[in-house]
Amino acid sequence: MKIALGSDHAGxxxxxxxxxxxxxxxxxVNDLGVHNNERSDYPVYGKKVAKEVANGNSDFAIVCxxxxxxxxxxxxxxxxxxxxxxxxxxxxxxxxRHNNCNVLALGGRxxxxxxxxxxxxxxxxxxxxxGRHERRVNxxxxxxxx
Numbered sequence: 723m724k725i726a727l728g729s730d731h732a733g734x735x736x737x738x739x740x741x742x743x744x745x746x747x748x749x750x751v752n753d754l755g756v757h758n759n760e761r762s763d764y765p766v767y768g769k770k771v772a773k774e775v776a777n778g779n780s781d782f783a784i785v786c787x788x789x790x791x792x793x794x795x796x797x798x799x800x801x802x803x804x805x806x807x808x809x810x811x812x813x814x815x816x817x818x819r820h821n822n823c824n825v826l827a828l829g830g831r832x833x834x835x836x837x838x839x840x841x842x843x844x845x846x847x848x849x850x851x852x853g854r855h856e857r858r859v860n861x862x863x864x865x866x867x868x
Contacts, residue, residue: 723846724750726780728771729830730764730793731756733786736830736838740784743839752780768796768805775824776802783825784842794827801866804859809833811844818848820855821862 725744729737734756744751754770756762764787774780787793790807797805805825806817809832817823826845828838850859 723782724752724780725846726752726754726771726774726783727785728754728767728783728793729756729786730762730767730788731759732788733764733790733793733828733830734759736828736833736835737784737786739835740786740828740838740842743842764793765796768793769800772797772800772803772805772825776800781824782846784845785825785827786830787827788829788831790827790829790832794825797825797827802863804862808841808845810837811840814841814845815848818845819851820858822850822855822859 727737727741741751741753755767768785771783771785775783785793785797794805794807797803803825804821804823805827806823807827808814814826
């Protein structure tokens with residue numbers, strides 16, 4: 723699986739921990755920055771990473787900032803992106819199963835390293851159910867036109 727990663731300074735350490743985990747699992751990782759923990763702007767990296775998924779260069783993406791909220795808002799501004807901010811595995815699973823989310827956001831100041839890996843693994847292992855949920859996801863996609 724090809725996975726794009728991005729963070730601001732507050733999510734840098736968590737992003738690097740996740741990166742090592744994904745690479746150890748054999749995933750192809752495209753780290754789009756930041757590459758250190760110097761102050762940076764999460765909207766820049768939320769957009770950059772989300773565009774990798776929207777244009778088909780990556781299967782999924784994971785973004786990190788202090789809470790995960792700001793970078794998820796930025797990622798969701800990119801057409802075709804459904805980014806969820808999760809702090810436990812159940813929401814990650816359901817975001818894939820029912821909402822077909824393609825970007826996961828995590829908070830480096832909110833979620834511990836091992837919990838983050840559980841969330842990431844659950845997100846990546848879960849398939850979209852389709853069926854009755856397909857109609858709702860299509861309704862969400864129609865909002866891209868506003």
